Amino acid sequence: METRLKNEQRVLSRRKKGGSNWHKQKLRVARLHEKVSNQRKDFLHKLSRQLAEAWEAVVVEDLNMKAMSQALSLGKATMDNGNGLFRTFLGYKLAERGKRLVRIDKWFPSSKRCGSCGKINKTLTLKERVWVCEGCGSIHQRDENAAGNIRVEGLSLLGLA
Numbered sequence: 001m002e003t004r005l006k007n008e009q010r011v012l013s014r015r016k017k018g019g020s021n022w023h024k025q026k027l028r029v030a031r032l033h034e035k036v037s038n039q040r041k042d043f044l045h046k047l048s049r050q051l052a053e054a055w056e057a058v059v060v061e062d063l064n065m066k067a068m069s070q071a072l073s074l075g076k077a078t079m080d081n082g083n084g085l086f087r088t089f090l091g092y093k094l095a096e097r098g099k100r101l102v103r104i105d106k107w108f109p110s111s112k113r114c115g116s117c118g119k120i121n122k123t124l125t126l127k128e129r130v131w132v133c134e135g136c137g138s139i140h141q142r143d144e145n146a147a148g149n150i151r152v153e154g155l156s157l158l159g160l161a
């Protein structure tokens with residue numbers, strides 16, 4: 001769809017501005033834009049509904065929807081404008097079912113904290129996908145360790161741990 005949209009936009013740019021073919025093409029681009037937008041919304045509705053039905057609470061890092069959308073492979077275009085929407089959908093769908101969306105502070109060291117002993121890895125960079133804790137020797141897969149920390153923090157905020 002993104003490719004089709006790009007192609008139609010290229011065609012539009014070649015049309016004489018204000019001419020009847022330009023108007024026709026402009027309408028075609030606008031319709032395609034709407035279609036892409038609707039597909040994206042449908043997908044976000046479906047995904048957020050599945051999560052809201054499956055879980056009693058969903059814990060997210062505040063202002064870290066970028067990482068979340070990457071994890072869900074939503075792609076660049078969605079990252080640009082779908083993140084806030086996704087969180088909004090998820091929030092109200094959970095609320096409708098009497099469930100909770102828990103936000104964790106963006107400064108919470110989810111990646112850098114060792115999920116086993118709690119020691120903070122101050123030198124961890126974004127590139128390091130696997131790391132070894134200096135405190136306890138645990139080997140961590142970056143995202144799994146972070147997800148585990150977020151889970152524990154969320155449970156604590158919910159008063160469940």
Ligand SMILES: [Zn+2]
Pocket residue numbers: 114115116117118119133134135136137138
């Ligand atoms: Zn450790």
